Amino acid sequence: MNIKTWLAASLICVAAMSALVDGLFFWRGIYARPVTAAFADTLLALLIIMWIVADQRDHPQVERPFDYGFLLMVFWLPYLPYYLWRTRRFAGLGLFAGFLGLFSLGFFVQLAMWAILVLNK
Structure with a gap:
């Protein structure tokens, strides 16, 4: 397995664990954003x-300036x-939607739990 696969798997695991924690906090009635979720968002960004x-190493058509890492x-x-x-191109837009979905996974878990609670009343 290459490094991109490991990073993608790590990204999915961190997003899933963060969504689980967000769901547990929501289930217990704690609506404040926990520190672990802020840490997970920072880790997801990194x-x-x-x-x-x-x-980018697989795509030489994209140029990298000397301060690329900082930028x-x-x-x-x-x-x-x-x-x-x-x-x-268009496949990249789908990949971007997937990245946004991973960042929003905690919200979607809370929304699903809220919908289940509302429908069961």
Whole structure:
């Protein structure tokens, strides 16, 4: 397995564990955002940045300036859809939707739990 696969698997695992914690907090009635969720969001961002750096080695058509790592750390959110579009076109938009889905997984778990609670009353 290559490094991109490991990073993608790590990204999915961290998002799933964060969504589980968000769901447990919601189930117990604690609506404040726990510190673990903020840590997980930061870790997700770092994993995505590391995935972009690893993926860019396979795409030489995208140029990297000398301060690429710093720029990526600062502007990763607007750069991600541009990079995915530039390297993969329409498939990149699907991949971007998947990344957004991973970031929003905790919200979707809470929304599903709320819908189940409302429908059971």
